[in-house]
Amino acid sequence: MTEVYWLEQTEADLPQDDAWxxxxxxxxxxxxxxxxxxxxxxxxxxxxxxxxxxxxxxAEHPPALATIEIRAAASGVPxxxxxxxxxxxxxxxxxxSGRSVCAIAHGIVAIGCDVEKVEPRGDAFVVDYFTDDxxxxxxxxxxxxxxxxxxxxxxxxxxxxKALHEGLRLDTRSAVVRPVNFDSGLKDWQxxxxxxxxxxxxxxxxxPAGSFVWTMVSAPPRNRPISLQxxxxxxxTPPLG
Numbered sequence: 001m002t003e004v005y006w007l008e009q010t011e012a013d014l015p016q017d018d019a020w021x022x023x024x025x026x027x028x029x030x031x032x033x034x035x036x037x038x039x040x041x042x043x044x045x046x047x048x049x050x051x052x053x054x055x056x057x058x059a060e061h062p063p064a065l066a067t068i069e070i071r072a073a074a075s076g077v078p079x080x081x082x083x084x085x086x087x088x089x090x091x092x093x094x095x096x097s098g099r100s101v102c103a104i105a106h107g108i109v110a111i112g113c114d115v116e117k118v119e120p121r122g123d124a125f126v127v128d129y130f131t132d133d134x135x136x137x138x139x140x141x142x143x144x145x146x147x148x149x150x151x152x153x154x155x156x157x158x159x160x161x162k163a164l165h166e167g168l169r170l171d172t173r174s175a176v177v178r179p180v181n182f183d184s185g186l187k188d189w190q191x192x193x194x195x196x197x198x199x200x201x202x203x204x205x206x207x208p209a210g211s212f213v214w215t216m217v218s219a220p221p222r223n224r225p226i227s228l229q230x231x232x233x234x235x236x237t238p239p240l241g
Contacts, residue, residue, distance in 0.1 A: 022201030
């Protein structure tokens with residue numbers, strides 16, 4: 001079974017300069033009007049390039065990272081390009097509150113990942129975005145688990161919709177999440193399953209990470225995600241949890 005790998009980076013990991021971006025990426029960065037959008041874009045590209053370099057055994061210094069290009073397909077899905085052409089990996093990206101996560105697998109894989117902040121959400125949010133079965137699951141949860149469970153369900157939906165190359169263009173209720181395990185106190189990866197209206201099934205994993213929840217799904221199924229090891233010459237921030 002092919003593995004799926006993951007890497008987390010934070011704003012503290014970003015270099016001050018842009019020597020790791022190529023000219024096309026620099027042009028795209030300069031087209032972004034708002035500072036937050038530019039910051040999120042830089043962090044996502046940095047995380048993806050470092051994940052690609054680590055996964056493929058490529059050099060990780062800035063000039064070498066500049067030879068890796070992360071392009072957005074027409075659907076918005078990120079694609080990897082090397083000097084030799086399209087890269088032999090599939091990736092998914094997510095960011096929240098100054099943290100970015102990249103999931104990566106060798107070959108052409110339907111893959112999606114998401115990082116979601118655990119925070120209170122009202123009953124109207126539950127009714128608007130979740131199926132009857134999911135609402136029942138939330139209703140049965142304890143007050144202590146409710147926020148984490150909602151973050152998990154929402155995050156898994158986002159991961160599945162990314163794997164479908166659709167994102168939030170689709171109704172979130174078209175993807176039904178079933179946590180195989182739910183233990184908000186367990187810091188390791190736990191299983192999830194997401195079924196779509198057109199009978200597609202994504203198998204995946206989730207984990208609490210401090211005040212965040214991470215999810216990763218794929219088709220066909222993969223073993224639990226493996227943390228990528230970065231070059232010791234690059235300073236990194238340890239992952240939460």
